[in-house]
Amino acid sequence: MTTSKIVVVFQTQSAIEADVVRGLLRTRGIEAITSIDAPQTIFPLGGLSGASLAVRSEEADRARELIEEFRPEVSLELTSIRDEFRSVEGAIAYRFSDPGLLEHALTHRSRAHEDASGGVRDNESLEFLGDAVLGLIIADRLFRECPEWNEGQKSKAKAMLVSTTALARIGEQVGLGEHLLLGRGEEKTGGRRKRSLIADTFEAVVAAVYLDGGIKAADQFIERWFRESLDAVRQGELAAGLQTDYKSALQESMQARELGLPRYRLVGEAGPPHRRVFTSEVVAGERKLGKGDGRSKKESEQQAAQQA
Structure with missing residues (x-):
């Protein structure tokens, strides 16, 4: 693609719609480049701005024709995705503007590796982002609510609140394991019950909420699921629950x-x-x-x- 001019042929407010269309083009022999149009601020108020697909200029007309031809099928697939994940949205108490972000958050690398279309992305980058977003908001809560604590006390409390055990407990509470998108091998080895995997997926969900609704939505989401633990850690009760030997x-x-x-x-x-x-x-x-x-x-x- 480096010797040809690149032309944008598709723009959308939905990252998952971009993935679906990219997969469609690939099945017809057209490789597309996806660009995520993220807001130009560190802490966006409203999440992602959208996504674009670009192809080589000589394939642009054919790509546009295919996109138009299969627009009804793409719409049906997006509706199917929305219906499929509605129960998850109910469990986590957050409704996504772009349900594809939730699908992305639930997709383990084993599932992505088994997909030949290239239209499936695993959730590891979302885990990375979610870890940072969660850490920031929990640190902010401790800073504001525990001003009398020293740095060491705050660090210890934060480590407990965002530990694998704590995150897995919340993930199990909302039933994330039932909704994980796993490859066949991971499914056979009991991936749905692995606490580390559930904890990682919860971090990915935090990132998905942040990208979908911005920092305010992420803050409200974390407040909902961590308020009880935050109150417990202030009262010295959380350590006993999380650090059972x-x-x-x-x-x-x-x-x-x-x-x-x-x-x-x-x-x-x-x-x-x-x-x-x-x-x-x-x-x-x-x-x-x-x-x-x-x-x-x-x-x-x-x-x-x-x-x-």
Whole structure:
């Protein structure tokens, strides 16, 4: 595409509509470049401005003809997406202007890798953004609501509030696991029940809300789902709920039944360097008792002990 002039052939307010049309063009042998028209502010009040598709100039007329020809099919697919995710919107108490952002947030990389059209994007970039948005808003809450706390106290509270355990708990509460878009392999290995995956997806949903409705919508969304935990952490109650020592509890239980001591072993690592996910198993002799994921080896062992 570098030797030809690039021409914009399609513009939309919906990122998912751009993905659908891009997939359509690809099936007809036309490669398109997607540009997200983000607002020119760090904290937009109203989310994304839209998306554009561009193709080589010699393919522009054919691309426009195809887009016009298949416009009814594209409209039907968008309606189908809206209907499919309405129950998720009800569960998380947020209605998307662009439901494609929600689909993007729920799409695990295993699903994207299995799609041959190139029109499916995984949620890892949204996880990255959601982590930052969530961290900012939680930090702002702690700054305003706990002025008497020192930096160390605020940092510890923030770490608890945005931990994998805390995010997975909210994700499980709204039933995110039931709605994850997974590849066949991840489905077979129990991806819908992996707490690290549910936590990552919740971060992606935070980013989707931010991109859809802006910083105000994200702030309201986080207030809804974190108010109880924020109040608890101020009263010193959250740590007990989030930091249950499942390893000690399992060891005490096994010793009481004269079953010996549990052993932990690392059985897998996945994800990019800045988002590593560790998988550990807990065993008694050669019998596997439980398996868990976490963003550290210690956390994965705690999750394995909880499952045992």
